[in-house]
Amino acid sequence: MSPIHPACRKIETDLVAVAAGEAAAAEAHRVQAHVAVCASCRGDLSRYRAVEVMLGDLRESPSPAGDVTLARAELESRLADLRRRLLVFGVFASPLGPILLARSEEGVSLVQYLDRAGAASRLAALPGIEAVEDLRETEPLYRDLLDYLRGRRTRLDWPLDLRLARSDFQRRVLEVTAGLPYGAVASYAGLARQIGAPSATRAVAQALRWNPVPIAIPCHRVIGSSGDLTGYAGNKVALKHRLLALEGVHVLATRGTHRVDRRTMYARQWGDAEYCLPSCGSLSRRSLAELELFASRERAESTGLAPCTSCRPDLHPLPA
Amino acid sequence: MSKAMGDDAFETIVADHHAEIHRYIARVTARASEADDLSQETFLRAYRAYRALAPGANVRAWLFAIATNLCKNHFRAEGRRRRAHATVKLAGPRIEHDGPDGEAVFAEASARIDGIVTTLPLRQRLAFTMRKIHDLDYGAIGQSLGCSPDSARAHVFQALKKIRRGLDALAIPHTEPER
Numbered sequence: 196m197s198p199i200h201p202a203c204r205k206i207e208t209d210l211v212a213v214a215a216g217e218a219a220a221a222e223a224h225r226v227q228a229h230v231a232v233c234a235s236c237r238g239d240l241s242r243y244r245a246v247e248v249m250l251g252d253l254r255e256s257p258s259p260a261g262d263v264t265l266a267r268a269e270l271e272s273r274l275a276d277l278r279r280r281l282l283v284f285g286v287f288a289s290p291l292g293p294i295l296l297a298r299s300e301e302g303v304s305l306v307q308y309l310d311r312a313g314a315a316s317r318l319a320a321l322p323g324i325e326a327v328e329d330l331r332e333t334e335p336l337y338r339d340l341l342d343y344l345r346g347r348r349t350r351l352d353w354p355l356d357l358r359l360a361r362s363d364f365q366r367r368v369l370e371v372t373a374g375l376p377y378g379a380v381a382s383y384a385g386l387a388r389q390i391g392a393p394s395a396t397r398a399v400a401q402a403l404r405w406n407p408v409p410i411a412i413p414c415h416r417v418i419g420s421s422g423d424l425t426g427y428a429g430n431k432v433a434l435k436h437r438l439l440a441l442e443g444v445h446v447l448a449t450r451g452t453h454r455v456d457r458r459t460m461y462a463r464q465w466g467d468a469e470y471c472l473p474s475c476g477s478l479s480r481r482s483l484a485e486l487e488l489f490a491s492r493e494r495a496e497s498t499g500l501a502p503c504t505s506c507r508p509d510l511h512p513l514p515a
Numbered sequence: 516m517s518k519a520m521g522d523d524a525f526e527t528i529v530a531d532h533h534a535e536i537h538r539y540i541a542r543v544t545a546r547a548s549e550a551d552d553l554s555q556e557t558f559l560r561a562y563r564a565y566r567a568l569a570p571g572a573n574v575r576a577w578l579f580a581i582a583t584n585l586c587k588n589h590f591r592a593e594g595r596r597r598r599a600h601a602t603v604k605l606a607g608p609r610i611e612h613d614g615p616d617g618e619a620v621f622a623e624a625s626a627r628i629d630g631i632v633t634t635l636p637l638r639q640r641l642a643f644t645m646r647k648i649h650d651l652d653y654g655a656i657g658q659s660l661g662c663s664p665d666s667a668r669a670h671v672f673q674a675l676k677k678i679r680r681g682l683d684a685l686a687i688p689h690t691e692p693e694r
Contacts, residue, residue, distance in 0.1 A: 211672045242679050249625045250647045259629065260541030263534050266551040270533065270558055274525075277559055283566065329566040 202229065203236050210236060214243030282326045284318060285333030290344050291434055296336045297326065302354030303336060306408045308428055317407075321359070340410065346441060349377040351411045359407035364395075368402040375416040375487075378442040378494030380455055382420045384484035385465065396420075404429070415439060420483040424453040443490035460488040461495050461508055470495040472513065475506035491515075525562055528574055533558065535575075535649065536582050542644050543586050545633045553589060557582045576655035583641055583659040590637050624682055631681040635674050638662075642670035 206229045212218040213226045230237040260266075282304055284297035295316050297305040307317055318326040342348045355373075360366045371389045375381055383403070384396045392398070403414040409428055415438040419425040424446065427435035436446050436453045445459040462478055463470040464485055470492075471478055478486070489495035492508060502509040536557055541550035560581050568577065632640055638660055645651045645659065646667075653664035653671075660667060 207676065208672055211675050215675070217668075239679070242683070243675065245624075246628075246675060246679055246682065249628060252625050253628060254648050254650075256625075258534070258538035258541055259545075260537060260547035260550045263537045263554075266537055266554060267529075267533055269551070270529065270555045273555060273559060274529070274562060277562060281563075325563070327563050327566060331566065 200233075203233060206233075206236055207239070210240045210243055214240060214247050216247075277325065280323060280325050282318065282324055283329035283332045284316070284326055285328065285330045285337065286316075287334075287337045287340075289337070289340065291437070294337075294340070296333045296340070298333065298336065298353075299356045299358065301356035301358075303408055303411055304356040304359055306410055308409070308431060308434065317359075343410070344441065349442075353411055355408055355411060357407065361405060362402075364392075364398065365402040365405065368399050369406060369408075369412050369414075372403065372406070372414050372417060373412045375413055376494065376498045377413075378444065378490040379498070380416050380418055380439070380444060380460075380488045381486075382483040383417055383425075384420045384482070385486065386417060388484060389465065400425070410438065413438075416442075418455055418483075422454040422457055422483065424455070443494070444488075445490070455488070457483070457488065459513060460490060461492060461513065462486045462488050463495070463500060468499075468501060469503040470500040470508065471503040472506040472508045472511065475503055525565060528561070528565070528578075529558055532575060532578050536578055539579065539644060539649055540582055540586060542629075542632070542648060543640055544589065545629075549589065553582065553585050556585055560585075573655065576651060576658065579645060579649070579651060579655065580659040583645070586641065587637065627682060628678055631678050632674070635677060639670045639674040639677075642667050643674035646671045647675075 206226060209218060209222040209226045209229075212222050218226065226240065230240055278300055282297045282299050284295055284305070286293055286295045286309065291308065293309040295305065295307040295309055295318070296303070297307075297318060305316075305318065309316065316326075318324065336353065339348070339351055339353070343351055357366055357369060360369060367390050368386060371386055383400045384393075387393050387395045387399045390399075399417075403417055404426065406412055406414045406428075409415065415427060415435045424432050424435050424439075426432055432453055436448060439446050439455070445456050447454050447456050457479075458473050460473060461470045462473055462475075464478075464481070465487060470489060473479055489500075492502070492512060496502075533554065537550050537554040540553045540557070541547055544550060544553065557578060561578060564581075565574075568574070632643065635643065642656050642660060645656045646653070651659075653667045656667040656671075657664040660670070662670075
């Protein structure tokens with residue numbers, strides 16, 4: 196084989212470009228001039244053109260892997276599985292501090308106060324869950340929350356997904372807590388009675404301590420039987436105070452303790468259809484475990500309760 | 516609430532691109548089973564990431580980039596497992612060209628290209644397949660490979676030169692320049 200002429204070596208890339216239909220005018224001219232005098236490169240050019248024709252053929256040919264229907268079906272099932280496991284989340288600088296909001300395709304599944312922006316979230320440690328940040332999806336939730344914190348709405352009508360609940364017991368506690376209306380408070384002991392486990396007061400408190408969706412499920416409306424706020428989301432009792440104050444509940448804060456003043460609230464016994472003044476009959480001597488308290492008559496009446504016919508809170512309302 | 520998750524948009528992405536991505540990976544890896552796995556992985560990754568995708572982004576080029584990365588990782592791992600990887604023939608339909616001799620040679624050559632492509636260095640194979648089979652532009656190919664559009668073009672041209680030389684052993688029917 197004779198050694199390749201340097202000009203031929205140089206022109207080869209241009210031949211490829213011309214055959215591929217990608218040559219600039221200058222390259223095309225060079226090629227034209229060269230192949231006019233070089234039979235060997237003329238041959239190469241036509242072979243490159245033949246390759247392009249065959250590639251066109253290859254492009255049109257079916258996939259070398261054949262039918263993809265099965266592969267597609269398997270992909271769909273794995274995607275469905277991933278979709279079920281996926282939580283999208285966003286972290287927002289709320290008036291209550293940095294807060295993480297996460298939801299699944301079923302509903303809101305986590306509301307978490309972060310001690311500081313970038314703090315490790317509970318999401319990281321959850322088996323069987325994949326978390327992906329998505330501000331677009333979670334921002335509407337944040338806007339609802341802001342409206343709530345500014346008093347523009349009294350409930351977060353979010354579909355909830357309680358998959359992060361740790362037990363059926365906790366799920367039951369959360370479900371009962373979800374029924375506490377805006378502006379009302381009840382006690383851990385009262386909730387324990389509600390779920391038919393009157394001796395489980397501490398377990399109820401624990402269950403609420405790990406409430407995956409605080410505010411949405413208003414565990415801040417559950418307090419100790421003495422009226423003490425006791426705790427909230429670990430060590431955030433000041434937030435509990437704030438959330439209750441927003442609803443019109445009078446909370447007294449003295450020397451690090453926060454307590455609800457029963458004497459400033461209307462009350463009803465669980466199960467009764469009427470609400471009373473705190474001084475009605477034997478109410479003031481009853482344990483908070485037996486009572487639900489309301490910040491105002493409107494709050495009590497908006498849940499369908501009627502004023503008591505003996506103490507008449509409608510005629511002798513408490514001072515605002 | 517499920518509908519708000521943007522799943523409709525992603526279902527469209529799968530419907531529009533799965534077959535093509537699968538075909539791309541099948542050609543690059545030369546194995547149907549790898550194509551099943553890697554195309555699945557491509558779309559699972561895409562599903563996790565597409566929320567962060569800028570509106571108006573070129574979804575097709577983005578999927579090719581994910582698939583290309585997975586192919587590269589796949590061959591890196593493969594290379595570790597056994598130094599030289601033996602090419603395994605594809606189990607798939609082959610088109611039989613019956614007819615005049617020229618056409619038979621042409622079909623053989625066409626099949627031969629597949630064979631030559633599997634012997635190319637990985638980056639050339641990826642660049643060549645994206646350009647010549649899937650018609651992506653050099654910008655998109657460069658992004659997939661992490662190189663400039665010019666280097667992407669150089670990879671494709673290198674591949675074409677090797678294919679031409681590989682076919683020289685066969686008597687290829689020439690297409691004469693039209694004149």
